[in-house]
Amino acid sequence: MSKLFLASFLLISSLSGTVAKQVLSEEKNQLPQLKLLTWQNANIFQAATEPEPKINVIVQKYLTNLSQRGKDPASQGVWLESDWRTLADHRGKIPASAASLTKIATTLAALEKWQIDHQFITEIRTNGSIYNGTLQGDLIVRSEGDPLFVWEEAIVLGNSLARLGIKKIAGDLIIVRGFSMNYELEPQLVGKLFKQAINKNVWSSTVKKQYQTLPLNTLQPQIAIAGRVRVREITPDNTSLLITHKSLPLSEILQQMNIYSNNKIAQMLADMIGGGAIVAKIAANVAAVPQQEIQLINGSGLGEANRISPRAACAMFKAIENRLASRQLGVKDLFPMGERDRVGTMLDRRIPRGVVIKTGSLWRVSALAGLIPTEERGDVCFAITNFGTGIGEFRQDQDNFLSELTQHWHLDPNINLSAQVKNTFGDPQRNITAESEVINFELN
Structure with a gap:
C-alpha cells in the first residue's frame, strides 16, 4: 500500500514539475527581454x-617646447591622473629633485602625527x-614647538601678562630650549625678540x-625686564604657571607654510616628526607609493637631494584630500x-580659477x-x-x-573659492590665565 502511494506521489510531482516549467517558459516568452547592464559599461563611467x-x-x-629651448626631456617629469586612470606619464615614476614639493610630504606627515586642529x-x-x-x-x-609664534602673538601675550598686574619683571628672562619666535631658534636671539615684543618702548x-595688523584698540604692552636672557635645557623646578598660550591650529600653520612656502616652518615641523627621512617614510606609507619615489633629507625642500616622483606628488595630494x-x-x-590667493608663491603666476597647487623652486629646479x-x-x-x-621660463611653460x-x-563651475581656515594672529582668547597663588594685587 505504501509503495503504491509513493509511486503515485512521484508521478504526480513529475507531472506538476513539467506543467510548472511549461507555464514559466510561456510567461518568460511573454515578458519583455531586459538588457543586462554591467556597472563598468554604464555611460557615467565611460567618460571617466x-x-x-x-x-x-x-x-x-609641452615637452617639445622644452626640447626646442635646449631642455633635456630626460630631465623633465610629467604625471596626470584622475580617480579612474593614469592620463599621462613621462618619467612620472622616477624620483627627481622636487624643491618645495617636499612640503606636500611634510604636510601629510604632520597630519599623520597630529590632529588637524x-x-x-x-x-x-x-x-x-x-x-605691587x-x-x-x-x-x-x-614651548612644545610652536613654529608660528611671531610678533603679533608675543605682543598680545604681553597684554595678557599686563592683565595679571605685571608692569615690570625684576629677574631674568629664562628661555627653555625649544621655544622659537619669528622662525628663529637660537635661544639668546629668541629671548631678545620676546623682551622687545612685550615692551613698546x-x-x-x-x-x-x-602691530598695525592687529585689531583696532589692541593695547601696546609696556613690560620691562630688568635682568638678562638666560637659556635652560629643561624647565626649572618649583615654578608656577602664569599663562598657557595655544598656537594657531595646525590647519592654519600648514596653510601659511604652503602659501608662502615657508622653509623654517616646514623644517621645524619635520624636526618634531623625526627629520626628513622619517617624513619620507611616513608619506610614502600613507600615500601607498614605493619608498624610493620619496627621498628626503629635510622637510623644506632645500637641496637637490630631496627627490620625489611626479606620481608620488599626486598620491600625497590625494592622500591629504582623503584624510x-x-x-x-x-x-x-x-x-x-x-x-x-594672490600672495606668496602665487605672485606672478597664472593659475586657473579653483586649481589648488604647490610650487617648488631651486636654482636648477622648478x-x-x-x-x-x-x-x-x-x-x-x-x-x-x-x-x-631658466626657472622663469619653466614657470611660464608650466x-x-x-x-x-x-x-x-x-x-x-561650483568650486568654492573660500577657505575654511582663517588666520587670526594675536587672538587673546588663545592666552589662558592660570589660577596662581603668585599674584598679589596690592597696586598703588
Whole structure:
C-alpha cells in the first residue's frame, strides 16, 4: 500500500514539475527581454575611464617646447591622473629633485602625527610672585614647538601678562630650549625678540608695522625686564604657571607654510616628526607609493637631494584630500588656490580659477603639482618636475601647460573659492590665565 502511494506521489510531482516549467517558459516568452547592464559599461563611467588622446598631444607639445629651448626631456617629469586612470606619464615614476614639493610630504606627515586642529602649547611660568606690579623673580618661557609664534602673538601675550598686574619683571628672562619666535631658534636671539615684543618702548619699525595688523584698540604692552636672557635645557623646578598660550591650529600653520612656502616652518615641523627621512617614510606609507619615489633629507625642500616622483606628488595630494574629508576640509584649505590667493608663491603666476597647487623652486629646479577640479573627470591631479636653468621660463611653460589642460576640460563651475581656515594672529582668547597663588594685587 505504501509503495503504491509513493509511486503515485512521484508521478504526480513529475507531472506538476513539467506543467510548472511549461507555464514559466510561456510567461518568460511573454515578458519583455531586459538588457543586462554591467556597472563598468554604464555611460557615467565611460567618460571617466576612457583614454584621452588630446592629453597626450598637450603633453608632447609641452615637452617639445622644452626640447626646442635646449631642455633635456630626460630631465623633465610629467604625471596626470584622475580617480579612474593614469592620463599621462613621462618619467612620472622616477624620483627627481622636487624643491618645495617636499612640503606636500611634510604636510601629510604632520597630519599623520597630529590632529588637524592641534595647537602647540607655550607656557609662561615664574619662580617668584607678583607684588605691587612687579614680578619678583624670573619669567620663564617654555614651548612644545610652536613654529608660528611671531610678533603679533608675543605682543598680545604681553597684554595678557599686563592683565595679571605685571608692569615690570625684576629677574631674568629664562628661555627653555625649544621655544622659537619669528622662525628663529637660537635661544639668546629668541629671548631678545620676546623682551622687545612685550615692551613698546623698545619697538623697532618692524614691530610697529606688525602691530598695525592687529585689531583696532589692541593695547601696546609696556613690560620691562630688568635682568638678562638666560637659556635652560629643561624647565626649572618649583615654578608656577602664569599663562598657557595655544598656537594657531595646525590647519592654519600648514596653510601659511604652503602659501608662502615657508622653509623654517616646514623644517621645524619635520624636526618634531623625526627629520626628513622619517617624513619620507611616513608619506610614502600613507600615500601607498614605493619608498624610493620619496627621498628626503629635510622637510623644506632645500637641496637637490630631496627627490620625489611626479606620481608620488599626486598620491600625497590625494592622500591629504582623503584624510581631510571627514573634517569637511580639503587640500584647498591647506594649499594656495587660483584666483583666491594672490600672495606668496602665487605672485606672478597664472593659475586657473579653483586649481589648488604647490610650487617648488631651486636654482636648477622648478616644480608644480596640484588638483584641477573638472566636470568630466572630477579632480585631476598633475605634477611637473623640471631640471635645468631658466626657472622663469619653466614657470611660464608650466602655467601655459596648465591653461591648456583647463581649456581642454571644463572647470567645475561650483568650486568654492573660500577657505575654511582663517588666520587670526594675536587672538587673546588663545592666552589662558592660570589660577596662581603668585599674584598679589596690592597696586598703588
